[in-house]
Amino acid sequence: MALKSAIPVDFDTFFPYGAYVVGEVEPVVKWSEDGDRQGQDLDKVTGHPIWRVRVIDADPEARKGQAELMVKIASVTEPQLPPELNGLPFRPTVFEGLSVTPYVPEGQGRGRVAYSLRARVMKPAPKSRGAE
Template identity: 70%
Template sequence: MAIQTSIPVNFDAYFPRGAFMVGEVEPVAKWSDDGQRQGQDLDKRTGHPLWQVRIIDADPDAKKGQGEVTVKIASITEPTAPPETQGLPFRPVVFDGLSVTPYVKETGGRPRVAYSLRATEMKPAPKTRGGE
């Protein structure tokens, strides 16, 4: 039997060099079949509202175009963005309950495997050695 749910993955395994949030936390829009916006989408498993954040993978070897990903978070309340670091628009974050769901994405008429990321919680990354 094929896996029917997302695959749990350790944050450090998926983002070995860390991750940085850019922009703001945003609600995930729910769309009707005819393309009309119908408010905020809900997580199918928990029923909680879905939020999304844009993340930059800190790995310098991340492939072009794949260095920025979106992580969705199911939460009753809007997740709180960590404070900016040294006035930069990048915020170091970690995710608890991270999972991936593989899917096929058509790009330029050629299918490729892509991954949808979900988490249960977003937190500020712990300070590294040499930090403030």
């Protein structure tokens, strides 16, 4: 049986060491078949515009090249970034409604699987115990 939709996953399961947004929220561009830009892409289920953010996985075992991910968020309005951490460009975040879609990247052939991440909501991470 083939999967026909994304696989829901708990944030703490996917990011057990936390996640940090780096950079800005960006609209996901919709492209035509012949490579022309056609505005912002829309979510097929909700019809809402799709946004994306770069995220660093804080897992120390994350392999090189896999520690940075993109998470897409379908939202009528541009999602707001969590506050920076102590003036650094790292923003501790939590994603609600996180889901994963595995796929084989074009031109990669067999043996390599990549993951597309989506979320319903991006929120600031709660302060950890002992944080002031």
